[in-house]
Amino acid sequence: QLVWEANILSYVDYVYEKTKVHGNSSALRVPPNLPKQVPLLGPTFVPPSYRHVMKRSTVPKIVPETAYIVALTVVHPFYHSGTISICPQCGDSKNVNWDSWTGTGGREVQGLYRNERVIGYQLRCKTCQGKPKEERKQGFCFATTNQIFWEKWEHWKIPRSIPIFNKRLAVTRNLYDLIIELRPTSTAAGLAEHIRRNTHPGQLRYNQLHEFSAPDDPSCYNDAPITNDIITDIYLDFTKRFREPESVAYCKTRTAQSLSLDNTFKSASKAVVVDSDGKRTRLFTGGILSVINEVSETMGWVSDSKLNTILSNHMKALLSNSVAC
Ligand SMILES: [Zn+2]
Incomplete structure (x- = not known):
């Protein structure tokens, strides 16, 4: 895997x-073209498959170890220079350097059919570097594979080839889309179960003559x-x-002649979650409140343990809005 990754990095460095364009040259300078004899590959590099081995040799030597290598995505300015050269802290896009x-x-990426890896490049912001320490809490050097780099990006604005980075781990865009679309109509455990079934068996029949590693063996298939x-x-x-x-912004655009408060306000506080140790937790100690208008459009909603304080603020806000309208 590391040899595979090292080769990819040398390729990306080369292209x-x-x-x-050199950092000291004028802004008008056009970047040079890539010579025609150099193939343009990436940003996701998929390792060669059994078919590659078969086509390149009459007596192909098939070993399962080649299937243990996983795809590598490179988050590098070569592929996204115009779009991602922005400091995630101060938003400056002029005074930054790729370092x-x-x-x-590399970092692990959870995938839908197979896990992958991703490797990033570092952006150095000169504006943040010049600021006093307390103003640049996140430093001045940002890796494109760190979630801090993408914190201010809307998920749909992130280029599709780049995984979505979370504090704990990264997921491929396909898996992320699947989660945000299907999670509302299913439980997390149910969804995880389906992803598990989809993942392995077909690939494990890949080579029946030679024993294949267990799917989660970290030194082999590791998936x-x-x-x-x-x-x-x-x-x-x-x-x-x-x-x-988005919901807050939308609620602000609604108007009403009569308001109706939802009853889940009281009943939600009765909901209790029991964990595997038998510990009982009340998630909505204050309950949920939603306010609808005469055509059943939601005007606002609150869900918090300090509901009473928020409720009075919320009602004031609703009334002041209606006066303004
Ligand atoms: Zn900055």
């Missing part, structure tokens, strides 16, 4: 070197599918970062 590969190497708590994590992060602000 980047051939096509980049070097991330020192810690543990996503677990339900990670699905929950990703979905919560998605709702917090994108759905909540």
Whole structure:
């Protein structure tokens, strides 16, 4: 795997070197073209398959170890220079430099059919570097495979080939889309179960003459599918970062002549979650409140343990809105 990754990095270094504009040259300078004899590959590099071995040799030597190598995605300015050269802290896109590969190497990416790996490049922001320490809490050097780099990006704005980075791990875009679409109508455990079934058996029949490793053997095939708590994590992060602000913005556009408060306000506080140790937790100690107008459109919603305080603020906000309208 490491030899495979090292070869990819030398390739990307080579094509980047051939096509980049020197940092000191004028802004009007057109970047040089890639010579025709150099193939343009990436940003996701998929390892050669059994077919490759078969086509290249009359007596192909088939060993399962080649199937243990996983795909590598490169998040590098060569592929996305115009779009991702922005400092994630101050938003500056002029005073930034692409520095070097991330020192810690590649990162695991959870995939739908097979896990992958990703490796990033580092962006150095000169504006942040010049600021006092307390103003640049996140430093001034950002790796493209760190979730801090993508924190301010809407998920649909991130180029499709780049995985979605979370605090705990990264997931491929296909798996991320699947989670955010299907999680509302299914449980995290149910979804994880389906992904698990899809993942392995077909690939394990790949070579029946030679024993294949266990699917999750870290020194061989090493492909543990996503677990339900990670699905929950990703979905919560998605709702917090994108759905909540969208919902709030939408609610502000609604008007009403009469308001109706929902009854789940009282009954939600009765819901109790019991974990495997028998510990009981009340998630909605204050309950949920939703307010609808005369055509059953949601005007606003609150779900919090300090509901009473928020409720009075919420009602004030609703009334002041209606006066303004
Ligand atoms: Zn900056």
